[in-house]
Amino acid sequence: xxxxxxxxxxxxxxxxxxxIQLVNDALEKGIPAGDxxxxxxxxxxDIVGEKMENEDMFIPEVLMAARAMGKGVxxxxxxxxxxxxxxxxxxxxxTVKGDLHDIGKNLVAMMIESAGLTAHNLGVDIAPEEFVxxxxxxxxxxxxxxxxLTTTMPMMKQTIDAVxxxxxxxxxxxxxxxxxxxxxxxxxxxxxxxxSDAGSAAKTAKALVNQF
Amino acid sequence: xxxxxxxxxxxxxKKIQAAVTNRDTDYIQNDVKNQQEAGADFIxxxxxxxxxxxxxxxxxxxxxxxxxxxxxxxxxxxDPAILEMAYGMVDKPPMxxxxxxxxxxxxxxxxxxxxxxxxxxxxxxDDTGMPVSSDDIIARAQKLVAQLExxxxxxxxxxxxxxxxxxxxxxxxxxxVLDAVRQIKNQYPKVHIxxxxxxxxxxxxxxxxxNRTFVTLxxxxxxxxxxxxxxxxxxMAAIRTADMLLGNDNFCMAYLKGVxxxxxxx
Numbered sequence: 508x509x510x511x512x513x514x515x516x517x518x519x520x521x522x523x524x525x526x527i528q529l530v531n532d533a534l535e536k537g538i539p540a541g542d543x544x545x546x547x548x549x550x551x552x553d554i555v556g557e558k559m560e561n562e563d564m565f566i567p568e569v570l571m572a573a574r575a576m577g578k579g580v581x582x583x584x585x586x587x588x589x590x591x592x593x594x595x596x597x598x599x600x601x602t603v604k605g606d607l608h609d610i611g612k613n614l615v616a617m618m619i620e621s622a623g624l625t626a627h628n629l630g631v632d633i634a635p636e637e638f639v640x641x642x643x644x645x646x647x648x649x650x651x652x653x654x655x656l657t658t659t660m661p662m663m664k665q666t667i668d669a670v671x672x673x674x675x676x677x678x679x680x681x682x683x684x685x686x687x688x689x690x691x692x693x694x695x696x697x698x699x700x701x702x703s704d705a706g707s708a709a710k711t712a713k714a715l716v717n718q719f
Numbered sequence: 720x721x722x723x724x725x726x727x728x729x730x731x732x733k734k735i736q737a738a739v740t741n742r743d744t745d746y747i748q749n750d751v752k753n754q755q756e757a758g759a760d761f762i763x764x765x766x767x768x769x770x771x772x773x774x775x776x777x778x779x780x781x782x783x784x785x786x787x788x789x790x791x792x793x794x795x796x797x798d799p800a801i802l803e804m805a806y807g808m809v810d811k812p813p814m815x816x817x818x819x820x821x822x823x824x825x826x827x828x829x830x831x832x833x834x835x836x837x838x839x840x841x842x843x844x845d846d847t848g849m850p851v852s853s854d855d856i857i858a859r860a861q862k863l864v865a866q867l868e869x870x871x872x873x874x875x876x877x878x879x880x881x882x883x884x885x886x887x888x889x890x891x892x893x894x895x896v897l898d899a900v901r902q903i904k905n906q907y908p909k910v911h912i913x914x915x916x917x918x919x920x921x922x923x924x925x926x927x928x929x930n931r932t933f934v935t936l937x938x939x940x941x942x943x944x945x946x947x948x949x950x951x952x953x954x955m956a957a958i959r960t961a962d963m964l965l966g967n968d969n970f971c972m973a974y975l976k977g978v979x980x981x982x983x984x985x
Contacts, residue, residue, distance in 0.1 A: 562924065565887060565922055565923055565924060566885070566887035566888060566921075566922030566923070567887050567888075567890075567922075567923075570888065607821070607844065607846070607847075607848040607849065608848075608849070609848060609849075610849075610884070610885060610888055610921075614888070631848055632846075632848075657731055657767050657768045657770070658767060658797055660770065661770060687731060687768070
């Protein structure tokens with residue numbers, strides 16, 4: 508257990524070299540790769556996400572943490588079993604049609620990946636039909652919609668309406684976010700959740716996956 | 720001199736939205752007067768946040784602001800129909816916010832602008848999204864200037880917004896936009912450079928010190944206008960001081976006047 512605490516702390520302290528060392532050490536000691544991933548790296552990123560939410564850590568630090576985690580995952584990947592890489596929740600994320608902003612949305616995608624879910628980042632300017640198609644194709648359990656403009660916020664509702672019409676609404680939980688988006692707006696358009704930053708988005712996504 | 724576009728009259732700001740919803744004439748007029756006193760050269764008016772109410776809100780705002788406006792307005796909407804109405808309601812040639820290279824926006828804004836007496840903010844945005852390099856910003860600015868000149872707009876009426884991006888996500892985002900502004904200004908000395916600045920500090924703490932340090936760097940590169948809150952006295956003081964240091968203030972008169980009136984403090 509101490510090992511995992513040290514891995515978590517090292518990740519939060521952004522010490523990439525030391526983290527790689529600790530992951531290799533843990534493997535040498537015979538600790539299963541899946542445990543190192545879940546109880547070490549992902550648990551560490553949960554702390555990073557929380558710190559981001561509380562403004563104890565900031566975007567550049569979160570990016571460094573994610574990069575360090577990525578290095579750790581690279582080491583573990585060949586050793587992870589089939590179920591450990593495929594059983595994770597599948598998330599579709601994109602910026603709605605008419606909106607080309609992607610910085611915040613990409614941070615959310617990165618944090619969702621770091622939380623141990625699989626994020627399919629579709630990009631920007633994504634039409635409702637495309638979201639629907641990808642939910643089917645990836646058998647997604649979560650849909651994350653981003654909009655940065657008051658003029659594209661209505662497109663979030665249109666996208667949700669398209670998901671309802673497609674008959675897939677019961678299969679996915681829908682999260683919305685972006686600078687002008689509020690909890691009240693999320694409620695109004697029938698989304699399941701709102702997140703104000705990438706840290707809380709990852710936490711919320713995890714919670715929603717666990718509801719299934 | 721640096722031209723300040725006062726950004727406060729925007730219904731995405733909570734207090735402004737409440738005042739617009741309640742048709743609170745005094746609140747809006749006082750806010751505009753405060754911005755003018757603080758040195759705003761244009762007053763931006765954006766009524767877009769109450770979805771479905773933009774037209775009536777814009778009309779009310781212009782009726783409310785018109786009688787007390789001493790500076791031109793900056794009409795801020797993506798909808799040419801609303802801009803057309805707004806253009807007909809102002810008595811000084813306005814600034815229009817904005818055109819971009821996004822096809823839909825571009826194709827509807829060009830016929831609107833043709834033959835109008837106005838200034839135009841031109842965003843370096845196209846259908847692929849935000850610019851990814853200095854060269855990308857420059858190429859987009861060149862396209863915008865060429866197109867706007869082709870419908871008879873003077874370079875002096877064009878305000879290029881190079882789109883400032885967060886330095887928190889990529890440490891080169893500051894130099895990327897600074898280098899681009901330097902080159903655009905070099906190629907088109909009469910074209911203005913404007914835009915919001917606060918994106919630079921997104922995702923970092925103590926944002927205001929970043930914003931006001933950045934504006935002085937941008938001014939050295941050639942930025943000569945910005946869309947900001949003129950009631951933020953610290954950024955206004957930084958702008959006035961930088962303008963003097965860059966040789967735009969003969970005998971330091973504007974600086975000294977600012978100090979005596981209490982606007983500029985160390």
